[in-house]
Amino acid sequence: MQLASSGSEPTVSLQSDAKVMGLVGLAHASSHFSHLLLPLMFPIFIRDFGWSYSELGLLTTLFFVVSGVGQASAGFVVDRLGARPVLFSSLVLFTLACLLASVAEGYAALMAVAMLAGLGNAPFHPVDFTILNQRVSSPRLGYAFSVHGLSGNLGWAVAPVFFTVTGALWGWRQAFVAAAGLYGLVLLVLVLNRSVLKTEPSARAQGDAGVANDLAFMRLPVVWWCFAFFLLSTVTLAVVQNFSVPILKALHGVSLELASMTLTAYMLCGAVGMLIGGFVAARWPRWSDRVVAACMAGAAVLMALCASGLFGQMGTLWVLAATGFAIGVGGPSRDLMIKKATPKGATGRVYGLVYSGLDVGFALSPVFFGALMDRGLYQATLLGAALVLLFSVVAALGVGKRTAVPA
Template identity: 70%
Template sequence: MTTATTGALPPSPPSVPLKQDAAVIGLVGLAHATSHFSHLLLAPLFPLFIRDFGLTYSDVGLLMTVFFVISGTGQALSGFLVDRVGARPVLFAAVFCFLLASLVASQANGYAGLMGVAVLAGLGNAPFHPADFTILNQRVSSARLGHAFSVHGLTGSLGWALAPVFLVGIASLGQWRTAYYAAAVLYAGVLALMFWQRHHLKTEVVAKPSHAAAVSDLAFLRLPVVWWCFAFFLLSTVTLAVVQSFAPSILKALYGVSVEAATLTVSAYMLCSALGMLVGGFVAAYGQRSHLSSDRVVAWAMLAGAALMLVCATGWLGGSGTMAALAATGFAVGVGGPSRDMMIKRATPKGATGRVYGTVYSGLDVGFAVSPLVFGLLMDRGWYAATLAGGALVLGLSVIAAVGVGRRTA
């Protein structure tokens, strides 16, 4: 069994005021919401780009592939930068990239301009997880970390939910360029608030002890537990990508559900996931007090989600029942979110928080990039139920990865 040392820094004193922790959690949560908002900076307006610029679905699909490839690669690399210079300046630069991406989008006159948006947004998205978790692990008292991780996941889901409403809503009132001007103003406001409250976001760079001075910054990659964590994120994200990409088409094809109702199912999944993360924060806090291992909480949550999704694939529930069960799947997976982040924290060697979170969370980008390619083949053949069953199977495999993390963590 391979053992990893615990945490990024010694736990904060239990006497830290709630107001101070809440300020840190709120600022990091707001930043995380902007990250997830930016995942959908282009996608909701794809139909308008296709109309105005004469693009194909393959053209606009490539924009998302570029976004996630840059984000995933950059996420793994930005963890090293966070560990060297601290999380705060990296986080500021990331939000500034989103602001630039919105301004470029507002001036785009063709495919090249949209590709520039994808590149800038991918660069901006890359550092968020290593930066966010470095701040939370250093600045939030250990007793409130479960709730901090809960809010972090919840705000991410809300960012996903807000982006289509914000961009499409404003675009419907005028030109789509106006929506991007509004997005730039939104990012500028977030950046100004973060700068004003920057003292809450400061982190310390952990110096290596003298006996480890010659050890490479890549030494953590030799820990098997890091790759078990990476595998967990990749597998669990594949299932989320199945729901986001194909659930509306599956519901319409199998049950004749309207496009509007089917699309709302994805929104319901994300909102239930956010609610699950809120509940999961209390579960994670209870686990800390009762010595319930975080990997077991994660495993049970993912297993429940896989079972619900498998029932959806059988067709037993009909259209309405399947939509409700998919929403419940989001809740089950969401409950495991805060414990998942606690699980990663326990597997992180001291002083390597940015590098480990960057590497591990790059599995999320890989999952988003790979899933549509693999399951798109099933969809093209009309194997709609098999697509849901495949998503359930992959989520079930993530249970094995979670248990593997627990067995290799001290």
């Protein structure tokens, strides 16, 4: 099977492309699953250890600081060594993090879990997009990005169900052991299909000229506009992931189970949106920035409506789920928008830097919004998240302005 470059005509069958998409999607789902390893246990940690939301939010911040720094660096490693060995190493780190969490007795141990899992999470976007851009035929990339985003949302959606069920059956420590087994199974599947995941390292000049070429992409303003978009849009997502359950309980008096189901519904609606967004991205690739801006603006309005409580208890739960759908529709167009801003031969480096904005957003959000939560400012937390999402609209349009093809 020939590698399919981003600018070539299709040289592989749909079946071959679909296999690549499926394997990369499985890997991406495992990455998103790791984002919730600790946040889903926050209510239990508060009960058993008496920690505050700010202290627990710091664990999430630590995870994404390590992931962000690692992601920006991982792009260089992926470009030089190829994506496959880096991917396998990440899954080993996830397994170790889960096993450590299962025996953790204090805050220091959980900090170590956050660092291990963050390091494992770091390479996924440069790994995934390097594989997709090299192994999937160019006309099918819109669909590949759709599958990639959809699988990530499914990873988020599965995590609450997985830990709720395994925790109820065996306890929270055994739930982490089960998660370690799940990561081991994913690693086995990818190793058995390793030939499908092979990528070619980028050509690189030697000496000082090589270093300069490696870093040249950082001088492009559009790369930093992409970084800003990911940072801003992720701040809102982090609020939903970390605090939507206690916010729904406090504002509307819903049970822990119903609030957790709403978070799962948000992720599932986001996955459905990703699926539809793949067709949108394939149909209007030139307008990817405008599609993203429209979706983010719509989601910001919906989140503000959630904060208002205008629709009552059950209505608010449905509106929050619809917010996930709006963001999901823009996902494939977002990835296409980043691809248009990526210089040839720098996929790993650009995606590593740009997607580290996602980690920065995840790291900053719990610190600021956790402080609001500790003061009982639940509505202000949702309204602040909606406002930040509106700022991401400006960043998306800024990217589009700098990648527009003259008529």
